[in-house]
Amino acid sequence: MKSLHVLGLCAIAAFVTASPAHADPLPGQVLKFQQNPMIATTMPSDSAEPPVYYGHDELSTAYGSHVEGVYQGTFMADDFSDKFNTPVVHVRWWGSYPASHIDNGAAPAGGVKRFLISFETDVPDPGDPHNHQDGFSHPGDPILSQVVNLGDLAAGSGTFTETPVAGSNPNEPVYEYNAELAIPFTEEAELVYWLKIVALVDPQLEGQILWGWHNRDYTLMDALAAGPPVPSPGEHDDQPIIDPFFPSPVWHFQDDAVSGGVLVQIFPTGQINVMQSDSTPQNYLDDIDGPGPNGVHNGIGQFSKDLAFELYTIPEPATLALIAVGGLTLLRRRS
Numbered sequence: 001m002k003s004l005h006v007l008g009l010c011a012i013a014a015f016v017t018a019s020p021a022h023a024d025p026l027p028g029q030v031l032k033f034q035q036n037p038m039i040a041t042t043m044p045s046d047s048a049e050p051p052v053y054y055g056h057d058e059l060s061t062a063y064g065s066h067v068e069g070v071y072q073g074t075f076m077a078d079d080f081s082d083k084f085n086t087p088v089v090h091v092r093w094w095g096s097y098p099a100s101h102i103d104n105g106a107a108p109a110g111g112v113k114r115f116l117i118s119f120e121t122d123v124p125d126p127g128d129p130h131n132h133q134d135g136f137s138h139p140g141d142p143i144l145s146q147v148v149n150l151g152d153l154a155a156g157s158g159t160f161t162e163t164p165v166a167g168s169n170p171n172e173p174v175y176e177y178n179a180e181l182a183i184p185f186t187e188e189a190e191l192v193y194w195l196k197i198v199a200l201v202d203p204q205l206e207g208q209i210l211w212g213w214h215n216r217d218y219t220l221m222d223a224l225a226a227g228p229p230v231p232s233p234g235e236h237d238d239q240p241i242i243d244p245f246f247p248s249p250v251w252h253f254q255d256d257a258v259s260g261g262v263l264v265q266i267f268p269t270g271q272i273n274v275m276q277s278d279s280t281p282q283n284y285l286d287d288i289d290g291p292g293p294n295g296v297h298n299g300i301g302q303f304s305k306d307l308a309f310e311l312y313t314i315p316e317p318a319t320l321a322l323i324a325v326g327g328l329t330l331l332r333r334r335s
């Protein structure tokens with residue numbers, strides 16, 4: 001599938017967005033969708049030393065030439081929907097470089113210099129939305145795609161920052177990314193979209209950098225996400241339905257994150273062409289993202305995975321109150 005589109009607005013709620021490690025969204029920008037990263041998640045256990053899981057990253061990197069503006073590689077994408085008719089102006093996500101590319105915890109060759117951020121339509125699961133054996137949903141046509149470049153953040157700057165996350169896996173450190181969109185994404189409430197984020201690497205200038213998108217901490221619910229009954233199943237807990245013995249809730253939005261092939265063309269006019277193929281649903285990994293099979297339950301590998309990202313907006317006053325209620329719910333669930 002392909003589409004031509006253009007390259008790419010004190011928050012109330014400091015309590016919604018406040019976190020000592022998270023300071024990049026600009027003043028007035030408020031959280032509207034959240035899938036937290038798995039950094040060092042402790043699972044309930046009878047053991048004196050409960051297991052800690054750090055999650056993993058799925059490759060989402062395309063290689064090409066900055067001069068020619070053509071990149072080809074592998075993408076990751078995840079679906080989302082929230083409750084607010086407000087534009088996305090800021091995107092935060094998490095990812096890392098494979099251990100073989102890490103030098104004493106530092107990103108290779110200065111790290112990724114540019115990312116593709118693409119908002120896309122939803123192609124729904126053709127089967128029962130509560131039974132994914134009949135198929136799976138996946139991204140459709142791009143609606144708005146833009147490239148963000150490494151640099152300081154300002155409103156509408158089309159830039160991103162990269163910051164190491166304290167407490168992440170020392171063998172494969174996780175980085176937090178914050179991007180100001182040059183063109184806001186106009187979003188309709190309760191409608192499912194897909195977000196695709198791909199590192200764009202010129203190997204002649206930067207080397208063969210590999211970058212991957214980190215997975216969600218499924219033990220934390222996103223109270224801001226759209227939920228049942230519209231869209232269905234929305235944000236829900238997979239665990240009680242599949243395996244009542246699993247030691248944690250498995251919060252999940254809608255359907256699997258997917259991987260596939262991607263071709264990105266960036267034209268001198270600023271237009272971007274994104275073509276994708278062979279979408280494949282992804283699951284969590286046993287003993288890396290959570291417990292593996294132990295004779296009592298089947299392990300985390302049975303569950304569809306989500307990716308770690310957040311979306312921010314500048315809301316109207318009425319919407320601000322609704323987001324504040326969602327933020328309070330998040331705080332209650334974490335206390």
